[in-house]
Amino acid sequence: MDTKYLAIYNHYVEKIESGQLRPRTKLPSEHELTRMFHTSRETVRKALNLLAQNGYIQKVKGKGSFVLQVDRFEFPVSGLVSFKELAARLGKESRTRVLSLKATAPEGEMVNHLNISPSQPVWQVVRTRTIGGETIILDKDCFRQDIVPELTVEICEDSIYEYLERILEKKISFAKKVITVEEPTEEDRNLLDLDGYPMVVVVENYVYLEDATLFQYTESRHRPDKFRFVDFARRHQ
Amino acid sequence: MDTKYLAIYNHYVEKIESGQLRPRTKLPSEHELTRMFHTSRETVRKALNLLAQNGYIQKVKGKGSFVLQVDRFEFPVSGLVSFKELAARLGKESRTRVLSLKATAPEGEMVNHLNISPSQPVWQVVRTRTIGGETIILDKDCFRQDIVPELTVEICEDSIYEYLERILEKKISFAKKVITVEEPTEEDRNLLDLDGYPMVVVVENYVYLEDATLFQYTESRHRPDKFRFVDFARRHQ
DNA sequence: GAGGGCAACTTGTATATACAAGTATGCAAG
DNA sequence: CTTGCATACTTGTATATACAAGTTGCCCTC
Structure with a gap:
């Protein structure tokens, strides 16, 4: 709700996600929107382009903007969403257990993954995620200690x-x-309720700050039957 | 190379992907770029925002735009890329075999997947993809015949x-x-060189045209050891 | 009725301008 | 040496305008 174009964007995200605007509905034209929101056309277009990028609407030259079907309440959602946000959306009872938390020098692969010097200390966290009574995810996080001093x-x-x-x-x-x-691995078998499944889905995650410094590497290991990844992509810009 | 801002975008995509511009390099400022490309600042900004969206650069307010590390030559790349494009990028010897191609009424699940009436005929294609001598991918495509008349x-x-x-x-x-x-499935085991792997990775793909009509549903079944999906995502806009 | 063409709409691109806000630099004062 | 400030840089937001190009509907002509 910071800027004008984000306000317009959020306004329509809410209307579309809540179902107030059904798929195939036509939005008001850009000129109408400028009047409705007391702003300029370029500002309206910024909001509409954001909506299109994120799969909420489809813009058709000469015709207008149309609401798309959104079904992004699937697990896990594409993009950058934390486990807590996810669990909240699903409305399911969930639990995170911290198995270990230590400050060490980065070991072996971690030096490569985080692209830092071995003298730069890191936090290493191992956690399990339990949903509906089953322990399904094993998360191994590694943070740069100079960026996250206390944990x-x-x-x-x-x-x-x-x-x-x-x-x-x-x-x-x-x-x-x-x-x-x-x-x-042996660790996966011990810590997860693998239920006989012979494989795990591994999501490697490299997280960057605004100044493009890599500060976290996460390995997220999922039981295969509970894994689901949803992606939305436009072919050309 | 259609429009001005796409020309600038493609110019830098090439320079960054080819390594001519190293990661952490600072791009010229927006004002400089307007002079260099004989255009306006907004046009330059369109190009830079596209580069940022697609993970090529990072824009930092007050500082400038910096080249990011790109490693999008992995298999398969995120987004919408056809098998032929992928194989070309990898430079590997590849082969596509068509196992069946028929025009039928949509069966069972297909009606739901394509969201069409059972009277709307479709093309059904089954293909295998072989790379480096191993048959690794089984593709089951379904196209609306009113949109793709001949195949x-x-x-x-x-x-x-x-x-x-x-x-x-x-x-x-x-x-x-x-x-x-x-x-x-039995079919997977017969058609793929599963090599004893007890699971397959299934990528369901719903493809839409510019007018937002769903015209293709594809199920792509991969041998797990050869599957790899890379994703780039920005947290906020 | 069929077709062409004009007019009025839509979104896409390009330009110019203004101000806000974050960053870096150097200089002067303490 | 350190602090603070002014200044010149950077990107972010907002506005107004113009024209290009695709779509739709209407009217006129044949």
Whole structure:
């Protein structure tokens, strides 16, 4: 709700996600919107382009903007969403257990993943995620200690992202994800309710701040039957 | 190379992907770029915002635009890329085999997936993809026949996307993907070199045209060890 | 009735301008 | 040496205008 164009964007995100605007509905034309929101056409267009980018509407030259079907309440949603946000959306009972939390020098692969010197200490966190009584996700996080100076079990049980953004006022900017499928390790078998499943889905996550410094590497290991990734992509710009 | 801002965008995509511009390099300021490209600042900003969206650069208020590390030559790349485009990028020897191609009424699930009436005939194509001697992907495509009137084995062996865009001049606009992991079916076991792997990665793909009509549903079934999905996402806009 | 063409609409691109806000630099005062 | 401030830079937002290009509907002509 910061700027004008974000206000317009959020206004329509709400209307579309809540179902007040059905798919195939035509939005008012850009000229009408400028009148409705007492602003300029370029500002309206910024909002509409954002909506189109994120899959809410489709713009057709000469015709107008039309509401698309959104079904982004699936698990897990594409993009950058924390476990806590996800669980809240699903409305399911969930639990995060912190298995270990230690400050160490980065070990082996971590040096490469975080692209730092071995002398730069890091936080290493291992957590399991339980939904509906089943332990489904094993998260192994690694944070640069110079960026996250203090970390407690309580914070890890809650939401690390929330702590970073609200308390430390660090702004998470973007992330790269790599999804692969592997055989479970001994650790996976011990910590997860694998239920006989012979593979795990591994999501490697590289998280960057606004100044493009890589400050977190996460390996998220999922039981395959509970894994689901949804992606929306436009072919050309 | 259509419009000015796309020309600037493509100019820097090339320079960044080819390595001529190293990560952490600072781009010229927006004012400088307007002079360099003989255009206006807003046009430059359109190009830069596109670069930022797609993970090529990071814009920092008060500082400038900086080149990010791009490693999008991984397999398969995120977004909407056809198998032929992918194979070309990887430079590997690849082969597409058409196992069946028939025009039928949509069966069972297809009616739901394509959201059409049972009287609307469709093309059903089953293909396998072989890379480096191993048959790794099983593709089951379903196209609306009113949109794709003619389809031959030759086209299916080449690239259906290319045929659609170049010959039919249909413009693919966006797609939704859902990635899950399942146990292989009898069909998977017969047609793929599963090599003992007990699961397959299933990518459901819903492809839409510019007028937002859903015209294709594809189920792409991958051998898990050869599957890889890369995603780039910005947290806020 | 069929077709062409004009007019009025839509979104897309490009330009110019103004001000806000974050960052870096250097200089002067303490 | 440190602090604070002014200044010149950077990107972000907002506005107004013009024209291009695709779509729709209407009217006129044949």
